[in-house]
Amino acid sequence: MSNSIPEKPDLNTHPNMSAEERLQVLRDHYRKLTVQNEQMKRKLKQMERDRKKMHSKMDKLKRRNDALQSPPLYIATVQEVIKDGDRSPAAIVKQHGNNQEVMTSISQKHAGELQAGDRVTVDDSYSVQSLLSGDADARAQAMQVDENPDVSYEDIGGLAEELNEVREAVERPLKSHAVFQKVGIDPPSGVLLHGPPGTGKTMLAKAVAREADVTFIRLAGSELVRKFIGEGARLVRDLFELAEEKAPAIIFIDEIDAIASKRTVSKTSGDQEVQRTLMQLLSSMDGFDDRGDIRVMAATNRYDMLDDAILRPGRFDRRVKVDLPDEEGREQIFRIHTREMELGDGVDFDALADDAEGFSGADIEHAVTEAGMCAIRAERDRVTPDDFEKAIERVKEDTDSDEDRNIRYAY
DSSP states (O other): OOOOOOOOOOOOOOTTOOHHHHHHHHHHHHHHHHHHHHHHHHHHHHHHHHHHHHHHHHHHHHHHHHHHHSOOOEEEEEEEEEOOTTSOOEEEEEETTTOOEEEEEOOTTTTTTOOTTOEEEEOTTOOEEEEOOOSOOHHHHTTEEOSOOSOOGGGOOSOHHHHHHHIIIIIHHHHOHHHHHHHTOOOOOEEEEEOSTTSSHHHHHHHHHHHHOSEEEEEEGGGGOOSSTTHHHHHHHHHHHHHHHTOSEEEEEETGGGTSBOOOOOOSHHHHHHHHHHHHHHHHHSSSSOOOSEEEEEEESOGGGBOHHHHSTTTOSEEEEOOOOOHHHHHHHHHHHTTTSOBOTTOOHHHHHHHTTTOOHHHHHHHHHHHHHHHHHTTOSSBOHHHHHHHHHHHHHHSOOHHHHHHHTOO
16 A cells, blocks of 8 residues: 555635635634544544453453363372472372372472372372362262251151150250260260151251251262262261361261162172272271261161161161151141141041051152142132042052052061
8 A cells, every 4th residue: 555645635725815714714624623533532442442352352262272272180189298308309199080199299389388188289290280278079068058958846747756766866965965974975976767768767857957056968878979989988088077177067878778788799890989988988987086076867768788887886876767657647747748738627637647557758748739739620729628538549549559568668
């Protein structure tokens, strides 16, 4: 593009103009130039803002590109820190997942702060890149119940004796530990709830979590089954470390048979890893170190599958069987689940409890819901005895016969 000299602006003047006319033409032209100058300034400011936005977007894309191109870091645990005279310090680290142990040098940046047991990040060459927080595994922290469950002791029917046993073994030692010291005994270390499905085992744990007013950590046994060697055992250690940090605390393991089934001679890596996790659980429950103000609760409907080691005193000192409710218990459960219902005349809870023989607490709750659905289908806001009768018959059709139920859950 050639550099051309701008032409002289046309001021629409001619020799016959007077001096005043020429001055007026110059003034008009000056005003036009002033307006153009302001417009150019505004355009320049807008372009400057656009330039900054583009630079900011470019920087973000560059950082993202650098992050995508940079190799990932792996999490490892420092097993031992080695200091040998004037030589550079080194460390033995074990990478999580594959459990591979390597010796790597430590940079001067981390030389004075690394200790055995620290969690660190390492790159592909196993060089320590950063020191991670010493807090428990995030998976363990996620298992802590922050909000109290909406189940109280008044919401549990037909389990008065079982509830008292659980409160004596779990809640009382945490609230009144001095009573046990005065008598000269150690409180029960754990409670195992076992019985058919739907009888209220998990509800008991929820009620204790609400009423005990202590840290409550809950998990399913299957959550401790991990793919890589040592991961399940590490999660167990983190759970008990978190409970110790938040003590007094209760750890509730639902469906514990998933991790604590009887050990057999198995050569598959999956079974061996489950057994390693179980051994870590056994050690954490009753090992060399004192557990302190930590109570363990567990629930299962396959009591016959549990390993003998986890049933011995010192781990689960109290084993509470939560069986199908009797007639009085069924009546209480019906009353609990119908507290907020609009009931019609003639609803007889004694008769309902008699008709629901062999029902679990979950079956009764199901029947109450079905009765309410019958009333909704009939466009009524009151539940009648006929609705309950239809609901109970439907639940019986959906479940096994009483004889099959007793055979299935006998142990």
